[in-house]
Amino acid sequence: MAGVRRRPKHRKGSPPPATPVLDATPAGPVPLDxxxxxxxxxxxxxxxxxxxxxxxxxxxxxxxxxxxxxxxxxxxxLGVLTRFGPLFNADRLGGINVLAAMALPESDFDRVAAFVNAQPEIAHNYRREHQFNLWFVGAAETPEKVESTFHYIESVSGYPVYRFPKEREFFVELKLHV
Amino acid sequence: MTGLTTNRQAVPVDALDLRLITATQSGLPLVPRPYHAIAEQIGLSVEEVMARLTRMLETGAIRRIGLVPNHYALGYRANGMSVWDVADDRVVELGEQIGSLVFVSHCYVRPRCLPLWPYNLFAMLHGKSREEVTAYAEEIRALLGEACGASDILYSRGILKKTGLRIT
Incomplete structure (x- = not known):
């Protein structure tokens, strides 16, 4: 079946990387006719x-x-498009996505954020302005695998991972208007 | 807080579907007959390719077929996750309405996490400025009316990681 992501063989005990993986400084607005x-x-x-x-x-x-x-x-x-084609729905292909958040002190933020990023099951990760300042999505073939990743992050980082699995999804459609 | 409940419903996909997904997940070729090109690439007939894509679109395995713009290139620089504490008996009905608003890209009901997190409805808002996002949130607030208590908007301060679906 469609594995959405695979776990590497050795991950227990690997120390959190020291350098945060920050990227994605976005391009500015592009003039369009x-x-x-x-x-x-x-x-x-x-x-x-x-x-x-x-x-x-x-x-x-x-x-x-x-x-x-x-x-x-x-x-x-021009960098205006990121993709053109079918947009597949991971849930319907047998995978699962779970949103989660952590509340990290500033002093530990970069270290833990980089560790979260380093997990292959983490698909998206955002910094947000709130006491819950790190928001990420765990994606895997099974709920158990996502849960095990969250548990691993908790045990290595020492901070709780708050789970926000979706209970109901409303019509999701990108409707960006220019 | 350990339960992983969701409304996912897996639909069966076979080995040929997987080949088709692998061949198209990064995009369609920009040629006049893109489905012919895909068919040739993976050794299926074009009729088979189109029939399978049509079926996946009908079952929801494909959400949509079209272009995916870069928010930032379009000038959408303010990205706020609005969160709302909505009465449980009304959250589905109101969530449907909010999900259909033109400025909401994603809308979900999620569990609260008391006492830290009283919010059960999440709506992603995209605007060209925070003022625009705040104005959208005001529209949502008006629509929710008395069914809603506390609310907040969590602005993104940076994308730390973003990878698309990768079928392996």
Whole structure:
């Protein structure tokens, strides 16, 4: 079955890395023309599963097939797009995601954040402005595996991991408008 | 606080689906016949590729097919997780309404963690400034009305890690 992520063989006892893995300084806003805005607003979903999908999508958007493909290529080059294609749902493929948080003192933040990042089951990790200042998502093939990662983080870091598994998900759709 | 409950429902995918997922999860080729290109790459007929993608879209294994913009490149610099303490008997009904608001990208009911964490409804808000995000939160507050007690907005101060779905 679709393993969403695999655990490395040796992890117990490996010391928390000293250097935090911080990245993702985002690109600033990119100026877009009217056609590009139309594409971004109109193509966040519903791309057809047909022989000539770009032709059909382009017609809907009032563009030509080649023009649409060229514009999408350009938006990639500008860093406006991160992906074009099917967005798979890990839950429905037999995996599981669980949101969790920790409340860390400033003095320990970088060390613990880096340790959390180093776990392969951790998919997302954000710093947020709150007493609960570290928010991350554990993703694995089974709930037990996610739980074991959280437990491992607790035992090595000495801080509790607060679990926030979703009980109900409402229609999730990216609707960024430009 | 150790229970892992969720509304996930796994749908069966077979070995050919997995090949298709592996071949498309990083994106479709930008050519006039992308499904033909995928079909050729993994040795299936184009009819089979399109039928399997259609089925995965219908079952929810695929959420959507389209472009994924970079928030920051679009000028969405303020990213706030709004959290709300909503009466249990109304949280599902109100969550549906909030999830359909145009400025909410994700919306979930999650367990409270008392006494530290009284909030059970989470809605992710994206705006070009914190003022914009605050205004969205005010709209949510108005919609929740008396069903809601405390609330907060947790702004992101940085992405420490972000990896997409990786099928192995």
């Amino acid at each position: 009217e056609i590009e805005r139309r594409i971004i607003n109109g193509l966040q979903g519903g791309f057809p599963i047909r022989e000539r999908p770009f032709l059909e999508a382009a017609t809907t958007l009032g563009l030509g097939e080649d023009e649409l493909i060229e514009r999408i290529e350009r938006l990639f080059k």
